[in-house]
Amino acid sequence: MNAYIQLDNVGMQFNTKRGPFIALRDVDLHIQKGEFVSIIGHSGCGKSTVLNLVAGLLDATAGTLLCAGREIKGPGPDRAVVFQNHSLLPWLTCTENVLLAVEQVFGKSESKTQMLERALAALELVHLTHAKDKLPGEISGGMKQRVGIARALAMEPKALLMDEPFGALDALTRAHLQDELMSICAATQSTVIMVTHDVDEAVLLSDRIVMMTNGPSATVGEILHVDLPRPRERLQLADDAAYNHYRHEVLTFLYEKHHKTAA
Amino acid sequence: MSTLNPSAERAKAIALGIVPPIIGLGLFILLWALVSASTPTIPTPGATFVSAVELFSDPFYNKGPNDMGIGWNILASLERVAIGFGLAALIGIPLGFIIGRFRFFNDMLAPIISLLRPVSPLAWLPIGLLVLQKAEPAAIWVIFISSIWPMIINTAAGVTRVPQDYMTVARVLNLSEWKIVTRILLPATLPYVMTGVRLAIGVAWLVIVAAEMLTGGIGIGFWIWDEWNNLDVAHIIIAIFVVGIIGLLLEVLLTQLAKRFDYDAR
Numbered sequence: 001m002n003a004y005i006q007l008d009n010v011g012m013q014f015n016t017k018r019g020p021f022i023a024l025r026d027v028d029l030h031i032q033k034g035e036f037v038s039i040i041g042h043s044g045c046g047k048s049t050v051l052n053l054v055a056g057l058l059d060a061t062a063g064t065l066l067c068a069g070r071e072i073k074g075p076g077p078d079r080a081v082v083f084q085n086h087s088l089l090p091w092l093t094c095t096e097n098v099l100l101a102v103e104q105v106f107g108k109s110e111s112k113t114q115m116l117e118r119a120l121a122a123l124e125l126v127h128l129t130h131a132k133d134k135l136p137g138e139i140s141g142g143m144k145q146r147v148g149i150a151r152a153l154a155m156e157p158k159a160l161l162m163d164e165p166f167g168a169l170d171a172l173t174r175a176h177l178q179d180e181l182m183s184i185c186a187a188t189q190s191t192v193i194m195v196t197h198d199v200d201e202a203v204l205l206s207d208r209i210v211m212m213t214n215g216p217s218a219t220v221g222e223i224l225h226v227d228l229p230r231p232r233e234r235l236q237l238a239d240d241a242a243y244n245h246y247r248h249e250v251l252t253f254l255y256e257k258h259h260k261t262a263a
Numbered sequence: 264m265s266t267l268n269p270s271a272e273r274a275k276a277i278a279l280g281i282v283p284p285i286i287g288l289g290l291f292i293l294l295w296a297l298v299s300a301s302t303p304t305i306p307t308p309g310a311t312f313v314s315a316v317e318l319f320s321d322p323f324y325n326k327g328p329n330d331m332g333i334g335w336n337i338l339a340s341l342e343r344v345a346i347g348f349g350l351a352a353l354i355g356i357p358l359g360f361i362i363g364r365f366r367f368f369n370d371m372l373a374p375i376i377s378l379l380r381p382v383s384p385l386a387w388l389p390i391g392l393l394v395l396q397k398a399e400p401a402a403i404w405v406i407f408i409s410s411i412w413p414m415i416i417n418t419a420a421g422v423t424r425v426p427q428d429y430m431t432v433a434r435v436l437n438l439s440e441w442k443i444v445t446r447i448l449l450p451a452t453l454p455y456v457m458t459g460v461r462l463a464i465g466v467a468w469l470v471i472v473a474a475e476m477l478t479g480g481i482g483i484g485f486w487i488w489d490e491w492n493n494l495d496v497a498h499i500i501i502a503i504f505v506v507g508i509i510g511l512l513l514e515v516l517l518t519q520l521a522k523r524f525d526y527d528a529r
Contacts (some may be wrong), residue, residue, distance in 0.1 A: 041496060053478045057434060091450040131380040170437045 004068060004191055005054060005159055011062030012049055022217040023049050027063070028221060029210060031159075036185060036192045037086030038202040040250060041221075042258070043211030047195045049162055050212075055161050057082050068158055077105045080152035085256055086144040088151075089138040095119050095132045098151045105155045122154035123147070125184060127262060141149070142173035149181070152233040153188065162194040166201065174198075175234065178205060186231060203246045204234060211253045221258060277293040293471035312496040315504075328481065329489075336486040337505065340475065343399075343482065344467045351463060355411040356456055359418025360448070368421065376415065384409030386476060398478035405474045418460070420456025423434045450524075456502060457521035464517060468510045481488025 012024040023046045031037050039047040045242060052058045053065060056075040065072040067079060075081075080101070089099045098119040106115055123132050126146040131139050136147065145165060152160055165181075166174040178201060196202050202209045206226050212223040226246050228237070237243040292308050299305040306314070314357045322334030362369045391401035425448060431444045475484025483502060490498040 055435060057431065064352075077433045077437055084427065084433070085428060087432045089429060089432070089447065089450070092446070100442075104438065138318060239482050 004033040004035075004065075005029075005031040005193070007050075008065075009061065010050075010053060010060050010061035010065060011059065012053065013061045017186045023051075023215060024219065025062075025217045026219050031191065031193065032067070033191055034189045036078045036190075036207045036211060037194070038068045038099040038206040038208075039193065039195045039212060040197065040199070040202050040254070041218070042214055042254065043197065045212040045215050046218040047212050051081075051161050051163050051193060051195050054159070057081075068094055077101070077155050077220070078155035079157040080155045081162055082148050082152045082165045084140075084164040084167050086148040088144055088147055090136050094123060094128060094132050094139070094150075095136055097136070097147055098122050098154050101151045102154050107134055118154055118234065119150075122150040124155060126180065140173075142169050142177060146170060146180070146260050147176060149177075153184065153190070157190075159191045159193060161190065164197065166170055167197070174201070178186070178187075179234070181205065182230075182232065199247055199250045201229075202250060203243060204232060204237065205230075209250060211250065211258075212251070220254055224253075249250075304496060306500065311497045311500050315501045318498065318501060331481060333483075333486065333502075333505070336481055336483045336508065340471050340482040340484065341509070343403050343475075344406055344471050347403040348410045348464055348467045350403075351407045351411040351467075352414055352460065355414035356459075357465075359415040359456075359459070360422055360444075360452070363413065363422025363452075364448070365409050376412065380412045380416075384466070385473055385477070388474060390477075398480055398496035402471070402474045402478045402480075402482075404475075405470060408469045409470045410467040412465065413462035414456070414459040417455045418452060419458030421452035421459075424455070425451040437502070453524040454521065457517065457524055461514065461517040461521060464513050465510065468506070468513060472506055 007029040009029050010024060010027040010029075011105060014021045014023055027050060029050075031039075039050055041047045049058065053060050054067070054072065056072050056079065072079075078094070088094075089100070091099065095116075101121075102115045102118045106118065110118075120129070120132065123129055126149055128146055128150065130141060130144060131147075135142050139147075145168075149165070166177055169177065182205060184190070194202075194205065203226055209224040209226060211221045211224065212218050224246060228240070228242060228246075284328060295305075299307045310315050318333055322332045322337075324332040325335065358372075362372055384405050388405050391404035394397070395401050395404060429447050429451060430443075432438075433447055438446070471482070472484035472487065475482035476488045479488075483506060487499055487502045488501065490496075492513050
């Protein structure tokens with residue numbers, strides 16, 4: 001069976017001043033279309049490296065990476081990235097930030113009005129229509145992150161790659177954005193890879209959770225299927241036996257099987 | 264705890280902002296008065312003030328090329344600075360961009376820049392006179408060569424310090440080199456460019472006085488030299504203040520302009 005995003009025997013070695021450093025080895029990961037996959041692990045386990053490889057920001061030193069049957073060579077707008085620190089350009093308004101991405105993908109085929117409509121639709125999807133003409137410096141951290149998500153979604157990517165997208169936000173804002181992300185994914189049927197270190201976030205959002213062993217030369221430890229019906233409600237799930245079972249599984253992996261002494 | 268009401272608080276703050284500079288200025292004038300009392304050739308502050316009032320009552324008279332009002336001289340100097348500085352910006356800022364963006368050009372040009380930058384601007388005057396054959400373009404050449412370095416160096420530094428995050432965005436979005444330059448590098452570098460511009464105009468204004476003393480013609484520098492030959496010391500002191508005030512105004516103007524482009528300060 002051909003997966004939508006496919007990693008086979010992927011390895012990554014960095015050449016440092018102290019000699020070669022093997023960050024990843026033998027990573028096998030097959031992700032289906034429309035699937036939401038989380039990658040979880042202790043810091044330094046190379047989970048962001050996996051994401052950067054799929055994004056094309058890094059070139060794997062071993063193995064093959066495919067996206068929709070084509071080899072991943074460098075970054076491309078078919079794989080949109082949402083960064084932890086939002087990475088908006090501070091001199092462009094929210095609309096202009098989204099438009100910059102839209103123009104890159106649809107610049108050749110659509111008129112300016114059509115592209116502006118796309119940008120505004122993406123901002124509406126994350127409920128930011130009221131802030132469309134504001135500069136990033138004038139809005140809150142949670143709103144910035146939503147613009148970052150809108151920018152990624154507006155490109156209509158084959159895959160949405162999220163690198164700890166809510167890591168820098170406070171708990172309440174984070175919960176709110178997780179709920180929004182779930183409804184957006186349900187509406188757009190997006191394929192998502194999300195790096196996280198938050199167990200609750202992983203269980204709540206994911207169809208599958210990829211648990212990484214500790215680095216150096218980290219690899220996929222276990223993969224957990226989260227078989228909870230959607231739409232998921234965080235309040236109901238708090239007392240749900242299945243939910244707590246999955247949560248326990250991840251915690252066991254992280255703190256018993258692959259416990260990391262404080263770095 | 265302060266029992267002052269808000270308006271009294273504000274008055275106090277304003278007084279604290281105004282009083283120290285006034286004391287400083289007062290001490291300066293007192294010192295000047297003491298020096299002029301012991302050295303008869305130095306005019307007193309009062310005499311200088313009277314002379315200044317007379318001078319500025321008709322700044323734009325014109326009695327032939329060797330006797331023009333101080334206003335014309337100032338304008339002539341400002342014009343030279345504007346041309347020399349403008350040319351330097353036209354070449355220096357793009358050059359700084361190229362040096363900052365491409366390692367190869369940085370490695371190629373860095374030694375030359377390091378070698379030429381510490382040279383006193385006036386050392387370039389003979390070369391200017393030799394090549395350009397005339398005093399006027401030679402003075403502009405000196406302004407050009409002295410104000411180009413801060414602009415090259417600051418622009419290049421700005422380009423290399425563009426946050427990596429922005430460049431990652433550019434890579435992820437597959438932005439063209441043109442869009443990288445116009446949408447990311449230019450706006451991100453602008454505060455550094457403005458710093459370079461501010462430093463450059465300061466240097467240019469410093470140098471113009473000395474350059475004009477050597478080249479002659481019309482201009483505030485030559486005017487000072489002329490008044491020295493006339494032994495009109497009051498006029499020389501006035502000129503020093505004029506040069507200082509104009510330099511200060513240029514600095515304030517550019518600082519205000521720079522603030523508009525600094526996105527981190529918002």
